Structure formats: structure tokens, C-alpha cells
Amino acid sequence: MTNEALFPVVGVITDIRRDTPDVKTFRVVTPDGKKAFEHMPGQCAMLSIPGVGEAMFSITSSPTNTEFMEFSIKKCGCLTSWLHACEVGQMVTIRGPYGNGFPVETAFKGKNMLFIAGGIGLAPLRSVINYVRAHRADYGTVDIVYGSRSMDDLVDFKEIQEEWKNEKDFNVYLTIDRPQDGWDGHVGFVPAYVKEVNIPTDRTAILCGPPIMIKFTLQALLELGFEKTQVYTTLEFRMKCGIGKCGRCNVGNQYICKDGPVFRMDQLEELPSEY
Amino acid sequence: MKKISCENLSKLYSEIASLQELYLPVKESGVTNYKKYENGAEVDIKTLKTVKSAKDFFFPQTEDMMEFKVNGKNIEINDARKVANPFVIFGVRACDLKSFDILDKVFLQEPVDTMYKAKREASTIITLACNNPEQTCFCKTFGIDASNPAGDISAIIVNGEMLFEAKTEKGAELLNKLTCLEDAGDTDADAERAEIVKKSENLPFANLNLDEFKGENLMKLFDRPEWAELSKACLGCGTCTFVCPTCQCFDIRDFITNEGVRRFRCWDSCMYSEFTKMAAENPRKTQLQRYRQRFMHKLVYFPQNNDGVYGCVGCGRCVQKCPQNLNIIKVIKKLGGKNND
Numbered sequence: 001m002t003n004e005a006l007f008p009v010v011g012v013i014t015d016i017r018r019d020t021p022d023v024k025t026f027r028v029v030t031p032d033g034k035k036a037f038e039h040m041p042g043q044c045a046m047l048s049i050p051g052v053g054e055a056m057f058s059i060t061s062s063p064t065n066t067e068f069m070e071f072s073i074k075k076c077g078c079l080t081s082w083l084h085a086c087e088v089g090q091m092v093t094i095r096g097p098y099g100n101g102f103p104v105e106t107a108f109k110g111k112n113m114l115f116i117a118g119g120i121g122l123a124p125l126r127s128v129i130n131y132v133r134a135h136r137a138d139y140g141t142v143d144i145v146y147g148s149r150s151m152d153d154l155v156d157f158k159e160i161q162e163e164w165k166n167e168k169d170f171n172v173y174l175t176i177d178r179p180q181d182g183w184d185g186h187v188g189f190v191p192a193y194v195k196e197v198n199i200p201t202d203r204t205a206i207l208c209g210p211p212i213m214i215k216f217t218l219q220a221l222l223e224l225g226f227e228k229t230q231v232y233t234t235l236e237f238r239m240k241c242g243i244g245k246c247g248r249c250n251v252g253n254q255y256i257c258k259d260g261p262v263f264r265m266d267q268l269e270e271l272p273s274e275y
Numbered sequence: 276m277k278k279i280s281c282e283n284l285s286k287l288y289s290e291i292a293s294l295q296e297l298y299l300p301v302k303e304s305g306v307t308n309y310k311k312y313e314n315g316a317e318v319d320i321k322t323l324k325t326v327k328s329a330k331d332f333f334f335p336q337t338e339d340m341m342e343f344k345v346n347g348k349n350i351e352i353n354d355a356r357k358v359a360n361p362f363v364i365f366g367v368r369a370c371d372l373k374s375f376d377i378l379d380k381v382f383l384q385e386p387v388d389t390m391y392k393a394k395r396e397a398s399t400i401i402t403l404a405c406n407n408p409e410q411t412c413f414c415k416t417f418g419i420d421a422s423n424p425a426g427d428i429s430a431i432i433v434n435g436e437m438l439f440e441a442k443t444e445k446g447a448e449l450l451n452k453l454t455c456l457e458d459a460g461d462t463d464a465d466a467e468r469a470e471i472v473k474k475s476e477n478l479p480f481a482n483l484n485l486d487e488f489k490g491e492n493l494m495k496l497f498d499r500p501e502w503a504e505l506s507k508a509c510l511g512c513g514t515c516t517f518v519c520p521t522c523q524c525f526d527i528r529d530f531i532t533n534e535g536v537r538r539f540r541c542w543d544s545c546m547y548s549e550f551t552k553m554a555a556e557n558p559r560k561t562q563l564q565r566y567r568q569r570f571m572h573k574l575v576y577f578p579q580n581n582d583g584v585y586g587c588v589g590c591g592r593c594v595q596k597c598p599q600n601l602n603i604i605k606v607i608k609k610l611g612g613k614n615n616d
Contacts, residue, residue, distance in 0.1 A: 005386040006527070006540075007341060010350050050343035050350060050536035051529045077554025091350040093343075211556075238553045240527045243386050246543070247524030248551055250568075251558075252493055253576035272497045274568075275558050 005243045008048065008093035011036055014068065016088055020153045023120055024084055025060065025072045028094060036094045039063055041104055041127040042234055042262045045096030046242055047071065049086075053079035056098065056239045056257070060123045062130035072123040072155055098242035099261045102128050102206065102232065104135075111204040112140035116217055118190050118209025119148045122155045124234050124261075125208050133167055140169070143199050147175040147190040151183045173197050191216035194224070201225040207233045211275075218265060228265035235261050235275050251275045276459040277439045277450060281432060284320075286455045288312050291363050294452060295399070298332065299365040300325050309364070320366050320432075323405055323412070324592055328520030329371040330378060332364055333394045336517075336542050340390070340527070343536040355537065356390060359397040363449065366403045369424035370414045370590035374520035375400075377588070380581050381523050390540070399445050400426035404471060411591030413480035413604065419588060422471035433467045480589075480604050486612035490579040497571060501609050506566035508599040513544030515593040515602070516569070521586050524550075545569050570606045 015027035028047075030036050039045070039059050048054030055077075061070035075084040083092075102108065113132060115125050132139045144164065148154050154174065165172050175186040175193045186193060190213055205221055207214050214233055221231055237249035237256045244255040252271035254260060279287050291297045292312045301310035302319035308326050310316065327336075344351040375395075382391035402424035405412070414421055423429065427446030430439050438459050441447035450456070475481055487496065516522040526543035529536050543550060545568050551559045559565050573586035587603055594602045608615040 004389055006388075007354075008352065010352060050345055050538065051531050053529070054527065080554065087348070090348045093350060093352065236553070237558060238551050240525065240543075244384075245381055245388060245523070246526070247545060247572075248543075250572070250576060252497075252571075253490070253579040270494070272494065274564065 005095070006241060008046065008095035009036055011047075011092045011094040013086065013088055013090045013092060016086075019072060019155045019157070020148075022075045022084075023072055023153075023155050024075075025070050025156075026083065027068050027070050028092065029068045031091075035067070035069055037097060039069075039097035040101035041131045042101035042124055043097040043099045044242070044257075044261065045069070045071070045094055045098065046239075047079075047083075048093045049079060049082055049090075050093065052082045053077075054093070054240075055079050056236075056242060058124035058127070058234070058261075059097065060126050062127050062134060064131055064134035072120065072126070074120045096242065098239075098257050100259065102234075102262050104128060104131055108132075108204055109138055110140065112200070112202055113142045114199055114203035114205040115142070115144045115146075116190060116194060116205060116207045116209075117144075117146045118213040118217075119153060120155060121209030121213070122146055123208075125206060126156055126159075128206065129164065133164075136168070141171070141203075142167070142169060143171045143173070143197075143203060145173045145175070145190060145194055145197065145199075147177070147188075147193065149177050150180055151176050151185075189213075189216075191220040194220045199224065201230075203230070205231045207231060228269060231265040232262055233265065233268070235263060237275060276462060276464070277453070277456040278436045278459040278462070279439075279456050281435050281437055283455065284318070284437065287437075287453065288316075288318060288365070289314065290453055290455050291365065291449075294363075294449070296360060296362040297365060298362060312365075320403060323368055323407075323409055324590060324595065326518065326592075326596075328374060328518065328590065328592065329364060329367050330374060330520050330523075332362075332398060333375070333391050334378060334382070334523060334525075334542075338390060338540045340538045340540055342532075342534070343529075343538065345535055359393040361397050361399070363399045363401060365401045366430075367400050367424070367426055368403060368405055368590075369419050369421045370412075370588040371520050372400065372402050372424045372426055373414070373417070373419050373588045374590075377521045377577075377581075377584065377586055378523055380584065399428070399449055401428045401430055401439075401446075402426035404429070404431040404468065406432055406467070406471060408471065408475050408478060409591065410479060411594040412475070412478055413483060413589035413591060415475045415478070415481040415589065416483040416485065416607075417585055417587060417589050420472065421475050422468040431464055431467060433463050438462055438464050483604065483607045484612040484615050485574070485585070485607065487610060488574040488578065488585070488607075490575065493571075493575055493579070496575060496610060497567070499610055502563055502567045505601070505606060505609060506563045509546070509562050509566050509601055510599055511546045511548060511562050511565065512598065513546045514596050514598065516544040516546055517542060518592040518596050520588060520590055520592070521573070545572070566601075570603060573603065574607070574611075 240246040244258040382388040577586035
């Protein structure tokens with residue numbers, strides 16, 4: 001088998017962690033125990049179960065992890081339901097990496113960072129956050145605002161509590177939509193919380209979550225005085241090839257699979273809002 | 276230049292077919308499509324538009340990619356691609372030839388699609404000038420000259436004879452092997468070509484205005500209210516995309532066989548409601564959005580990404596085949612600019 005863009009290699013799921021009632025994180029390596037390929041934060045991979053389906057997933061683990069890749073996957077369709085039902089040792093097919101990724105080595109370098117995520121939207125950001133932790137000297141202060149429906153729906157809760165909160169110059173702000181027994185943190189929606197925390201406008205912001213959250217959070221950031229050129233997001237779309245040829249994931253003349261999935265808000269402004 | 280009398284064309288076909296696999300337009304049950312040449316086939320070089328375009332040679336309607344052997348939790352992947360043997364396509368018209376350039380821009384751009392490239396390299400293309408362009412032909416709008424397509428060998432019918440000219444080394448090599456051809460000497464090819472150009476220019480859609488279709492007008496065109504009226508009758512049947520020589524959208528699907536799972540690539544259509552459907556969302560929910568996508572892609576997005584080359588060659592197949600009589604000409608007339616009525 002050659003390593004051509006549409007042809008996958010075999011991967012093995014070596015660990016499955018339940019994050020929330022509908023999100024599991026899958027660890028994938030090749031049959032000889034290596035990473036399938038190298039990637040940059042924000043890039044994606046095509047995972048498939050032959051006969052079930054193939055779909056694009058954000059690579060959740062940081063490139064600085066040299067042993068394996070991780071994918072945090074929400075159960076929401078045919079393939080994801082199948083993956084949620086499978087066990088450790090299950091083989092999958094994997095190909096990639098696809099997409100541009102976040103500009104961690106260029107535009108982000110030396111910047112104070114603001115990560116804002118809603119629900120499963122943390123998955124692509126986790127890769128960047130852990131990359132920043134691994135290259136701590138290259139980046140300034142890091143603020144993380146993360147919200148979900150309930151405390152049970154916070155993805156990577158253990159890593160956030162035990163690692164991110166203890167990182168130097170990391171500020172973690174968690175919120176859930178409605179009050180809940182056992183939760184003494186903030187309650188409310190992400191956009192309002194972002195304004196409440198009043199984050200300084202010198203940050204480079206990365207937004208990921210449901211479209212409605214992105215829309216209102218961007219509004220909140222602009223009200224705080226952020227420019228659209230400071231705000232990045234990552235889009236999703238149905239994809240088949242991952243290399244800009246199958247024709248379905250375009251927004252205007254941009255293919256999300258190869259020109260994205262990471263876009264700056266001022267770039268998106270020049271494109272139809274069909275995503 | 277070489278020649279053969281049109282009465283003796285079957286000799287030519289047989290000779291080419293004895294050297295390589297030969298594909299050419301064949302009429303069967305009243306329908307003309309490219310077929311592999313066999314003795315006695317009803318070769319049809321009068322019909323300009325085969326129902327399916329010639330893109331099928333390089334980007335087949337379905338194509339096996341790989342086979343999976345699944346055993347419990349284990350998966351094994353095996354290559355299922357077929358080797359492309361050298362073949363000749365005879366009778367490619369100027370519009371379809373131009374469509375290969377357009378497909379090349381998609382499939383040969385990095386990362387190169389090796390399945391497409393292998394077939395492209397295995398082919399020798401003999402083009403044929405259109406002596407009588409039809410009312411639905413509008414290749415001239417896209418700057419295509421129906422009288423003088425190149426390919427590896429170009430052919431034109433003049434005064435009951437078919438004349439041949441090699442355009443590439445590969446073409447010259449094949450042409451030199453063909454013993455049924457004789458030297459053409461002086462010909463009236465140029466006069467015939469001038470005649471074809473004149474005919475093309477007088478066709479009703481030969482000079483559509485495309486001025487408005489440029490990148491800087493993207494948002495303006497996208498938001499034009501006319502899309503509602505233009506797309507209203509669209510059934511979403513996808514016929515236009517399947518007969519289109521430049522439509523290149525594909526799906527990758529799995530088929531469960533007795534031995535395992537076969538993964539294949541097949542044509543798909545941006546006109547279909549599930550084309551962009553995800554588990555949780557569909558960014559193009561309405562037929563208006565899907566209709567707009569198809570024409571914005573051909574007339575705005577594609578040229579934006581490919582040095583101004585439009586994703587339409589004016590073959591007119593969609594004009595002939597749409598069951599609702601919708602087509603790209605109506606879109607161009609409505610949105611392309613002044614003097615289009």
C-alpha cells in the first residue's frame with residue numbers, strides 16, 4: 001500500500017476514555033505501536049471503519065505527544081455511534097493529516113492567548129493548548145474560557161483540573177449553562193461569561209463551538225474591543241477526500257479541508273456564510 | 276498531414292484497434308456514447324454530443340480503490356486499483372478536450388490523484404473538428420475553437436476525407452504506424468476551419484457576456500435575488516452534473532461483498548440534498564443553495580482558484596438533458612452582465 005492521499009493505513013484503538021455521556025476519547029496508534037503520522041495543532045484525520053463510514057475528525061492530542069494520537073468524538077451519527085460501541089483493540093483506518101492547522105509557529109508565537117470553547121469544541125483546541133504548554137516560553141499568558149451544558153459535559157475535565165489549572169500564567173474559567181448540584185463554579189453562557197471576565201484585548205483569540213456560540217461570542221469579543229483579525233476559528237463540513245478535490249466542503253472558493261479548517265474571522269467575512 | 280476517405284474509416288478503426296484499445300462514439304439503440312471498438316460497431320461521428328462526456332475515461336463513474344478484509348477487530352487493506360493499459364480515444368470534440376484541462380487542474384494539482392493521472396498518461400487522444408456546431412453549442416463563449424481542437428492527433432473532415440495532423444510526439448508515433456493512411460498533400464482544411472468558425476460565431480449563445488463573473492463580485496453574485504427564480508423548478512435530479520464534462524465532485528463509498536468490504540469512488544452531485552449533510556447539520560439545506568453552489572463554482576469560485584479559467588466548456592449537454600429546461604445559459608444570461616438578452 002502506498003501512502004497516497006486517499007489511501008489509509010491501519011490503526012489500532014489502544015485506549016478509550018469516557019469524557020462525558022456522549023463524548024469518548026480514542027487513542028490510536030499503528031499496529032506496531034507508533035503514531036500514524038505527524039501533524040500540527042488544528043489539523044484533522046480521516047478515520048474509518050470499513051463498511052460503516054469514513055469521516056474527518058480533529059486530532060485532539062498535541063503534536064508534542066510522540067507516542068500516540070487522540071480523538072475526542074461525540075456520538076452523533078452512524079460512524080461515531082459505531083466507534084462509541086467498540087472496544088479497545090478495534091482496528092480502524094486512518095489517513096491524514098489534513099488542513100492548515102493553527103498558525104502556532106507564526107501568528108501565535110509570542111502572543112498572549114485566549115481560548116474559548118463550547119462543548120465538544122474543546123477537542124480541536126486541546127491540541128493547541130497542550131502544544132502551547134509544551135513550548136511554554138514561546139507564548140504569553142493563556143486564558144481559557146470553557147463552557148458546556150452541564151458539568152458532566154465538560155470534555156477533558158480531569159486534564160483541565162489537574163494540569164491546565166496548575167500551569168504557570170494559565171487562567172481557566174469554566175462555566176455551565178444551568179445550576180447543578182456539586183457545581184460551585186460559574187453558571188451562564190459562554191458569550192456573557194467572556195464579557196464578565198473582561199479579558200484584555202491584547203490576546204489572540206481562538207473560538208470553537210456550536211455556530212450559535214461562535215456568533216455571539218464573536219460579538220462579545222468585538223464589544224470588548226477585539227478586532228476580527230485577532231480572532232480565529234475552525235470550521236467543520238462533510239468531507240470525502242480531504243484534499244480539495246471531492247467538491248463538497250467549499251465555502252466560496254475556499255475548501256475547508258485544505259484551505260481551512262482554521263480561518264481568521266476577517267477572512268470568513270469575505271465568504272458566504274454557508275457553513 | 277495524412278488522410279483517408281471517409282468511406283474507408285472502418286479500416287482506420289480496425290487498424291488502430293489492432294494496436295491499442297480504441298474507444299469511439301458508437302450508436303446503440305439510438306443513443307451515442309463512447310464504446311470500445313468492435314468489428315461491425317455503428318460508429319457515429321455525426322453526433323456532436325455523446326450522452327456521457329469523455330471525462331469517464333479518466334474519472335470513471337465508479338472506480339474501485341481498495342478492499343478491506345475484516346476479521347473480528349482486525350482490518351487488512353489491499354489495493355484494488357486497476358492498471359491503466361494504453362488506449363486511444365477517437366472523436367473527442369473541442370469542448371470535451373478543454374474539459375480535460377479543467378479536470379487536470381483539479382486532479383493533477385498537488386496532491387496528485389494517481390488514479391486519474393495513470394489513465395491520463397495511458398491515453399492517446401484523437402480529436403475531431405465539429406463541421407456543424409449545433410444550436411445548443413456555446414463553446415465560443417468560453418473561447419474554445421470548435422474547428423481546431425488539438426489533442427495528440429487532430430482530425431477534420433474535408434470534402435469526404437478525414438485529415439489528420441499529429442500534435443504531440445505520442446500522436447506522431449501512432450500516426451506513423453497507421454498504414455491505411457496516405458499523405459494528404461495540399462488540402463482545403465484551412466478553408467473548412469474558417470467556415471466552422473463563421474458558423475460558430477452565428478450560433479445563438481456564442482457570445483454570452485461573462486464580465487460579472489469575477490472574484491471581486493463573489494458576495495454580490497451570491498446574494499443576487501434571481502437565484503430563487505432560477506432554481507425554483509430544479510428537481511435536484513443531478514442529471515446536469517452527470518452529463519457535465521467538467522463536474523468532478525465525487526463520493527467515496529463502501530460496498531460489503533462476500534469477501535469483505537470494497538471501497539470505491541463514484542460520481543456525486545452537489546445538487547443532491549445529502550451532498551453536504553452531516554450528522555448534526557446541513558450547510559446547504561435548500562435546493563436554491565445547492566443550485567447556486569453549482570453555478571457559483573463553475574463561474575466564480577473555480578476561475579478564482581484557477582487563473583480565470585471557467586469551469587464550463589459550453590458543450591450544451593445540460594441544455595439538452597435537464598428535464599426542467601434549466602441550464603447554465605439561463606444563469607449567465609441573468610447574472611453575467613449586459614447585452615445577454
